[in-house]
Amino acid sequence: MRFYTLKQHLLLMALIMPLMFLGLTANAQINLFKSAKKQQKEEDKAARLFIEGEKHMMLEDYEKAYFYFDKAHDLTPESGAVNFKMAEILARANQNEKALEHGQKAIEADPENKYYHLLIAEVYTQQNQPKKAAEILKTLIERSDDNQQYILELASLYLSTQQFEKALEALDEAEEYYGVIEQLSVQKQRIYLKQNNLEAAIKEGEKLIEANPGNSRYVLALVEMLFNNNRTDQALSMVNASLEDYPNQPNLHLAAYTLYKKQEQFTSAQEHLFTAFQSPDLEGEVKAQTFGDIIQKDLKTTERESLLDSLQTLMVKTSPKSAPVFTIMGDRAMQNQQPIKALEYYQQSIALNPQDAKVLQGVISLMFEQGKDFEEIEEYTVIATEEFPKKPEFWFFDGTAKLALKKHEAAESSLTQSLDLNEGANKQLDLMVLGQLGDTYHALDKDEKAFDAYDKVLEISPEDEHVLNNYAYFLSLEKKDLDKALDMSSKLVRRFPDNATYLDTHAWVLFQNKDYQNAEKYMKKALDIEESPSGVMLEHYGDILFHMGNQKEAVNYWQKAVGKSDVSDVLDKKIKDKKYYE
Template identity: 35%
Template sequence: MKIYMYKGLSKGIGLLLILCCISFLLPESVIGQRRKKDKNVAKLGQNSLESEAVFIDAMGFYLLEDYKKALELFQKCDEMNWSAAATKYQIAMCYANLSNFESALAYSQKAVQLNPENKYYYLLLADVLKQRGDFLSASEVYAKAASKFQDGQELFYELADCYINIQQYQKAIAVYQDMEEKFGIDELLIKQKQRLYIGLDDLDAALMEGQKLIDAYPSIGEFKLAQIELYLRNKQTDKAKELIDIYLAEHADDGRARYLLAKIHRSRGEEKEYFEALKLSFQSSDLIESEKEAVLTSYLKTSYNEEQKEMGKELAQIAVETHPESGNLRAILGDFLLTDELYRDARTQYIESVANAPDNFKVWQQIIQIDWELNEVDSVIYHSEEAIEIFPNQVIFHFHNGSANNMNKNYDEAAESLEYAKVLAVDPQLQLQINSQLGDIYNFQKEYQKSDKAYEEALKYDPYNAYVLNNYSYFLSLRKERLDKAEEMSSRLVELEPENPTYLDTYGWVLYAKGKYEEALKVLEKVAPGSDNAEVVEHYGDVLYRVGRKDDALKQWKIALSLEGEHGDSLKKKIEEKKLIE
């Protein structure tokens, strides 16, 4: 219910407003009595002043929106039988603001009965009925008020609105017709009638209404274009074409008209002419951005068709040239470029898009995905930080930032971002990825307790995750801690992927760490010979040394040193001293 209130009034203005209300609401008999000097009415005047004071207090609480206290005081006035209709009206208003529409209805009905000459009492009664969903009864109140108070259009519009709510559309149209006769042709009035006629599938009648507007306001092109649109909707394309040609002869640069012409060509199956007219319309700022977005989106949906994709891309480029500061249009152009795998060009458009519309979550995602696609890890960090400034509670941007910092070995920053992402994440798969990375990061930082905890958390989400099983077991073997746990995990890993050389190396190295050299040798013999992984070959050499095959071990260490990759100082010492160094 629309109850209009004055807020933030100064004390003086508030009192003035209350006094104005009092003078408006006071019954004529009381006002008259106060002007008389007859001492026989002195007592009545005293009672009236007391009631008036209570009423003023009530209005004060009402203006402060303390409806319960106001109601209490208005009811006191009602008991004093002071200005009965006005008091009942105010009581009804209080109940309405407290959403007690049953009581509001009773008091608003009494107000109308006591003073049927006050328009606002009718308005309140009808409004309360609408709040109760009784649009039929509300329409009866509006109809009575409209016939009684012919001082404006408000009551007629409200009456028509009630008829529309109860689907009595012809009655609503009749009300609008009556308004037209009383108040003359009006744009809102005509358009309301047109909507109803269109809803009733009477497009001819809607066209007749549109012609009224054109005849009444021949200089307003908007009405002519709306009429052409209606002809097109009514499948009267010849008439629409005739009118649009006349209009374009006078307004050749009107983008809206060019767009209508394009639609006419399409309805006739004239695809070449359709596209040419569409290009001209896109060159004009008259055609609003949302219309262009809708057209471009339809082309994007058919981007699997090369010809359609190229046409859409051409239109998108025109649109961006016409509206260079449109974030949405630049994003759509970026989408077209992305379908051609023009990643850098697409990213340029996306970056321009968020420069103008920074709150577009999807576009930020696209930018960062392209950063990953181009393997530009520094760009991922930079753009994810920018996105976090705008979307501080979106987990995905913290995840991207942490992952990129992890790749760049910025472990402190990576841990901070991923820990924040961990708090925000609700998706189990994302929690798995976050914890698996935190396990790696804390291990590199030698915070082994945190590392193990993160890996354990990850395995809760997926006990057979190969990445976690491999890294967790391998790092435990390097630390020579909880080796039984490491063996259990690495053996599970090999069961999952028995031919994976990385996992076989991990399993073999865990067995080595436990002193199970013969078992480790059997495992590493499956993967080390012919391997181009320096670490695997070095491990193989270490195992060979442990089982007494020192010459073979030296040979494998030399092979490991010749392979690409990082080589620790210990490998060179092994070769120089021809013995195992750990």
């Protein structure tokens, strides 16, 4: 019975054991599946975070981008792409050590990815370690022909470390890859010149000319190099040889002019100069520059002026739409003391190119000096403020023109803008603006503001004529601070005893002080000096004479004032009643 039981037990165990092992295996598979599922879930989450980071990278929101890449890094710390993106942002923020750390992890994850290596090279460059950066680029270039495009960067790194021979080797390799191109040849020329190897530099120039037949720019570049190294004969031979093949190249004729002039062969020089200027293909700016060089460097003689006259005619004929041509003609007219003609040329220049601040300022200044119509002046000040809204001097000019046109509110706006933009940088400009603002405020019946502006000017510049005159006159009109007004007007007539405007102001201040005898003396002198007295001067003289008891002469001068500018509203009443009215 026991044997049967044991046998039965063994049989039972035999049946159960496979089931137990089956249960264990199934359990292990379940655990493995759970682990894989968890890993996949984390990778999916990391991918979503990476995409979110990329989105913010595209929006240039690098702080948010880094936040998402960092979260992705927590889930997949060995990811090459994630580490690369983190390194890229850190490098942008100049956190180079951290950038290198993540960059190296990216390379460990994918050592064949050239962009990871390029980022490390960039970081080394930022750290001022160009040799390390060069090693990386050199390795990349040696690894694959597809990386030859980085040869120029390698050459640049060698140059920055003064490794000229290695730089030349790199540039030679680049030339094999790209062919003979300007960027490479010019860089090689610079290296050769640093090494005092002029012959090698010349050969590079000759290679460029040979590779680009008919392009005068490369001929001129080599000619300039020869000229600067005292090889004028060689330079001239090269220019003449090029002119035999390409006789219609005006730049070559201009180079020949310079070289022949250097050799004092003036007849040949002028022949080439005229040929160059006769060509419409020679830019007006180049003609103007050459014309200006002659004005500045050649002595003023009859021959020089005759030459300039001829060149000027050619410039206008062949480059009629070139603003620099008319600008330089204006400069010549100014040098010859011909401001009216200069203004005409400058205006033609502005008509072609209103974006020249220097010429605009010249036009406006000359128009003020020549007493041009203020409406015409305003046209140019408006152009100036539109083209150069940040230049305070143009707002000053605009405010001054508008004040003269009695556009007082607009004048106040422009003058205030000038002050705000200047911010005290140009003290003289501030003084002029404040003086004009004082006049503007007075016209707007803002007398306290006007007097405050005048006081600010006189604190810094107590002899300012414009302010002394207007301040004194406006105080006298208000019958306010007459002692102060008299002090200011007295200063002016002592300094300028023959200035009719200042004599008129002083006379009126004396009149308001009831000093009629002296008022008459100064006003009579003003009238004697002034060829065409204003209406206000004539009326004032009549007022003074009336207070001195000379009614007949007073009425006579009031009548002379009729029809003239700036007379009072009561002038007709004075004449009719033969009586003074304020």
